[in-house]
Amino acid sequence: MAADQEHVSRVEKRRRTEAAISDAARTQFAEVGFERTTIRSVASAAGVDPALVMQYFGSKDGLFAAVARQQKPHRRLLDATREGTPQAALDDLFEDLEDPVSRDALLALMRNCLTHEQAATVLRDDVMRHVHEAVASRIATPDAELRAALLGATLVGLSIGRYMLRIPGLAEASREDVERLLLPVLALLVEPAPQA
Amino acid sequence: MAADQEHVSRVEKRRRTEAAISDAARTQFAEVGFERTTIRSVASAAGVDPALVMQYFGSKDGLFAAVARQQKPHRRLLDATREGTPQAALDDLFEDLEDPVSRDALLALMRNCLTHEQAATVLRDDVMRHVHEAVASRIATPDAELRAALLGATLVGLSIGRYMLRIPGLAEASREDVERLLLPVLALLVEPAPQA
DNA sequence: GTCTATATCTTGATAGAC
DNA sequence: GTCTATCAAGATATAGAC
Numbered sequence: 001m002a003a004d005q006e007h008v009s010r011v012e013k014r015r016r017t018e019a020a021i022s023d024a025a026r027t028q029f030a031e032v033g034f035e036r037t038t039i040r041s042v043a044s045a046a047g048v049d050p051a052l053v054m055q056y057f058g059s060k061d062g063l064f065a066a067v068a069r070q071q072k073p074h075r076r077l078l079d080a081t082r083e084g085t086p087q088a089a090l091d092d093l094f095e096d097l098e099d100p101v102s103r104d105a106l107l108a109l110m111r112n113c114l115t116h117e118q119a120a121t122v123l124r125d126d127v128m129r130h131v132h133e134a135v136a137s138r139i140a141t142p143d144a145e146l147r148a149a150l151l152g153a154t155l156v157g158l159s160i161g162r163y164m165l166r167i168p169g170l171a172e173a174s175r176e177d178v179e180r181l182l183l184p185v186l187a188l189l190v191e192p193a194p195q196a
Numbered sequence: 197m198a199a200d201q202e203h204v205s206r207v208e209k210r211r212r213t214e215a216a217i218s219d220a221a222r223t224q225f226a227e228v229g230f231e232r233t234t235i236r237s238v239a240s241a242a243g244v245d246p247a248l249v250m251q252y253f254g255s256k257d258g259l260f261a262a263v264a265r266q267q268k269p270h271r272r273l274l275d276a277t278r279e280g281t282p283q284a285a286l287d288d289l290f291e292d293l294e295d296p297v298s299r300d301a302l303l304a305l306m307r308n309c310l311t312h313e314q315a316a317t318v319l320r321d322d323v324m325r326h327v328h329e330a331v332a333s334r335i336a337t338p339d340a341e342l343r344a345a346l347l348g349a350t351l352v353g354l355s356i357g358r359y360m361l362r363i364p365g366l367a368e369a370s371r372e373d374v375e376r377l378l379l380p381v382l383a384l385l386v387e388p389a390p391q392a
Numbered sequence: 393g394t395c396t397a398t399a400t401c402t403t404g405a406t407a408g409a410c
Numbered sequence: 411g412t413c414t415a416t417c418a419a420g421a422t423a424t425a426g427a428c
Contacts, residue, residue, distance in 0.1 A: 014411095033311040035231045039404065049413050054405065114307050114360055115229040124361050132365070145365035146373055149357065150381075153366060157353020161345065164310055165320050169328070169341035170349060177342055185346075185381050210393095234421070245395050250423065
């Protein structure tokens with residue numbers, strides 16, 4: 001039926017417009033941060049009118065919240081054993097950071113977590129909570145919480161250093177080299193009693 | 197001589213006014229970031245007129261550059277042996293972070309390094325270069341650069357997680373506990389061949 | 393030397409034409 | 411539903427009075 005088809009295509013068109021806006025916003029929030037991303041610049045990149053962005057997302061904060069929600073779940077880390085935790089953590093992180101969409105969704109959080117409370121809250125209480133629970137639950141020592149937090153902080157430092165600050169020596173290193181050096185380091189954090 | 201005395205006290209007064217502005221700017225850049233720090237808010241906190249801030253520092257970027265220059269040198273790290281490098285790095289970092297002045301000078305860099313190119317440049321090419329050179333020069337393997345960069349990234353992750361993101365478990369932990377868990381981790385990064 | 397007043401720009405958000 | 415036009419707020423920076 002023509003009317004039905006037109007209805008579907010209208011909904012579909014709206015969905016695509018929303019996606020175009022969301023895509024442009026994700027990229028800009030990730031690359032230049034929340035403050036320097038403007039409704040106008042997002043609309044321009046998405047090829048729509050600035051007023052449409054407000055219509056769909058309500059406010060700039062609403063737009064950011066929509067991007068912040070697009071995090072990829074860290075499945076390997078949640079299912080790993082204690083011994084497998086370091087490899088699972090790096091696999092999840094690299095998978096995130098090597099796909100442009102999930103990478104920008106994560107970078108949008110990291111880029112703004114020091115200057116935007118909303119980003120800090122989602123990163124700390126949502127994304128990092130996964131790491132924290134997965135690690136802490138597998139260690140039976142009183143300092144399990146600290147170990148988990150240090151592992152999370154190390155991964156944050158790796159992401160920021162490699163992909164954002166672009167520290168010389170780390171930004172150009174291969175994933176294999178990074179894993180080779182970092183796996184034993186993370187293993188030390190999840191192994192409470194490494195007897196000889 | 198009265199004229200001389202008046203001259204000295206005028207210079208001294210100017211110096212104190214500059215210091216008051218710089219102190220207020222350092223605190224605000226560290227706590228709320230570059231964008232949300234305004235010339236007006238700095239002047240208000242320092243008890244001076246906003247135009248005076250422009251007069252002394254030229255621009256908001258000039259004011260930030262003055263704060264960014266106030267970094268404390270990391271003497272222990274530069275003088276340490278390879279074995280002493282992890283302890284020296286943590287000693288320098290904690291000494292920095294436990295004194296309000298040097299802490300805010302460093303946090304002003306870290307808080308803004310993801311959204312302000314000037315902050316990123318100073319942090320990467322000035323502050324972290326110390327760590328990099330100290331570590332890389334003491335390791336004789338081809339991956340020395342990467343090891344040094346990973347050590348720097350870990351310290352950045354620690355600082356951000358503990359003092360800025362305030363990750364639960366890490367923010368409240370004692371310095372002793374953090375050192376106990378992190379020293380062997382950093383040692384692993386500077387020890388290329390840990391044979392049994 | 394210090395400060396008042398303001399020029400100039402940019403932003404998020406809104407109102408209303410079509 | 412979409413866009414033009416505009417508002418109100420807040421910023422840096424400057425010009426000139428005192």
